[in-house]
Amino acid sequence: MIRVQFFKEGDLLTGFECKGHSGTAESGQDVVCAFVSSACYMTANTVTEVIGLTADAAAADGYMRLTIQQSPEKAQDILNGMQLHLTELAAQYPDIIKVIITEE
Numbered sequence: 001m002i003r004v005q006f007f008k009e010g011d012l013l014t015g016f017e018c019k020g021h022s023g024t025a026e027s028g029q030d031v032v033c034a035f036v037s038s039a040c041y042m043t044a045n046t047v048t049e050v051i052g053l054t055a056d057a058a059a060a061d062g063y064m065r066l067t068i069q070q071s072p073e074k075a076q077d078i079l080n081g082m083q084l085h086l087t088e089l090a091a092q093y094p095d096i097i098k099v100i101i102t103e104e
Contacts (some may be wrong), residue, residue, distance in 0.1 A: 002036050004086050005100045006079070007067070013079040014104070015055070015067035016040070022096045032096055035089055040064045043082040047075045 002020040006013055018040050022032035044066045047053050051074055056067040068075055083099070090097040 002033070002097045003100065004036070004097070005102055006083055007102055007104055009104050012072045013076060013083065014072045015065070016082070017065040019063045021062050024096065032093055036086065036097065039082050039085050043078050046078045051075055
């Protein structure tokens with residue numbers, strides 16, 4: 001199962017952590033994992049490289065974390081878009097993807 005946890009302080013999303021594998025196909029052939037990974041990488045790259053925010057980020061096989069360290073309000077559109085995208089995917093694959101929002 002893929003578990004995506006979004007972190008929220010008040011009304012602001014401040015980052016996310018994604019971990020796990022869908023197990024729907026072999027590595028390199030798994031489109032569900034590719035959907036989620038692509039959304040995570042696009043979000044992390046947009047926050048750090050396009051918007052230019054300082055963030056703590058880590059990635060490994062089946063794992064990605066992004067924690068925005070400054071001005072999270074500037075990243076709300078991309079984080080909300082990612083949350084919507086992954087929530088819609090979770091509705092299509094309820095036994096494979098779980099989205100959680102954690103208030104900090």
